[in-house]
Amino acid sequence: MYEELQSALRQDAADIESALCDWLSPAYSGDTVLAQAMRYAVLGGGKRIRGFLALSFCRLFGGEAKMALPFACAIEMIHAYSLVHDDMPCMDNDDMRRGKASCHRAFGEANALLAGDTLLTQAFEVASLNMDVSEAARVRAVRALAQGAGALGMAGGQYYDLSDTCASYEELYRLQSMKTGALIRTACLLGYYAATDKVDPKDERNIAKYAEGIGFAFQIVDDLLDVRSDAITLGKPIGSDAKNDKKTILSFLSEADAEQLAARCTSEAKAALADYPGAQILCDLADYLLERRF
């Protein structure tokens, strides 16, 4: 199962990795320890799901993948920056990330802070330099990146996560739709913006629904894996949510109910793309993420 999807994931991840190498070369990032820390945080790790979403939505709406490639890189750089800063001692204080030392453990706190800052900054440079799309598309992409990553998106979600005031399932849902969902939605929208300048709010809504569905399912599966998997498979310590006394979906639902909810979110995601020919691979991705063990 999923052979076609897995092959596409591998190929896109390789293309994204190669493009990220170019965008993080000395011409753009210098040749300092800071630049090393940036590359360490971004390259050679991660499943590039967000980048894959950008390329896939670009293809879905008739574009060539290369039109969305700089946007995919920008998203991956922002995702990587968020992990670097979230891992820092004043935040989640994690020593390991993707099976290796977290950035501040490898390069020191000051370099990690700066590497996160410069990755975030450079993401916007990369988006602005996407010469395969119109200036209108680049402006839309920059706005979507900023809104997805900012105080009402990913960073705002991290703020709520740190305050850990979630008293209900609804509050946890809001937190996770900001912390994880917002950037996933941005990734999908960026592919759409790369493919067309004829932006239709109805398309944007459907894309947002798909993103919301897979994003929340993704987070639920994350929470389940944290109590079920092992550190080698997962590439990070298991049981860290309980150790950190973090609220997860399992603070409010049984494992069985959480599984059912993830399945329902996945169905809703797929339904949002029902009218788009060529969306099968994105539906497969939704199922694949639901069933994943990593």
Add this chain to the structure above:
Amino acid sequence: MYEELQSALRQDAADIESALCDWLSPAYSGDTVLAQAMRYAVLGGGKRIRGFLALSFCRLFGGEAKMALPFACAIEMIHAYSLVHDDMPCMDNDDMRRGKASCHRAFGEANALLAGDTLLTQAFEVASLNMDVSEAARVRAVRALAQGAGALGMAGGQYYDLSDTCASYEELYRLQSMKTGALIRTACLLGYYAATDKVDPKDERNIAKYAEGIGFAFQIVDDLLDVRSDAITLGKPIGSDAKNDKKTILSFLSEADAEQLAARCTSEAKAALADYPGAQILCDLADYLLERRF
């Protein structure tokens, strides 16, 4: 002296402050402690020199100031973010900023880290939402902001500053042209981009020369004030460079030679704008910054 300039500075600073209030309202930043920290870091302080440069260069090239106002806000947000992160314990570890507690002293490290992140992020959103200029201008602005603030600009300068490896005057010059100069150049360029879509590399070079001149003079005067002023006038502790064992221009030049160098940089800055009618106020600004006591 400088009545006209000071009046323009006051008026523009008021306009920028008001626009920043709007851009940092709950609609854009939420109504959390994180949003409070963002506003604390940006509002009610600073001389808005960078924002003034953006508005002034817009006027110089025939634009209305309001066309550059969102860009001016973006620059001030990036400047403020850099101060928040630079003040943090793992960086310069400063307790005071602009006469009040630094952001992490007032809101804690995690909130300060996130507030810096979200200010940086939102700066790009604000630039992308500048509806008074073309999409081409917004793309140019985003690129210039990212390059001015990134690993080869401001953040890269902070990296060199932390490594403190400056063994010569030339190395210190490179550091300061990255750490302070790059964002000043960006501010000037953003005003130009707001005013016109007919971008001429010759104009860009002249603008860069002006920015380089006032930027370096500004930094030299900063170094001189650090040994000469008092904390009340300056709004931050004096003698902090010596205390932190930081290399400054006075590590390589006598006070008299440093003064002469600052004067020469100021002259060069003014010479770069000799061919532009209406540049008097920007020449006055160069002199004013040279003679400042704050």
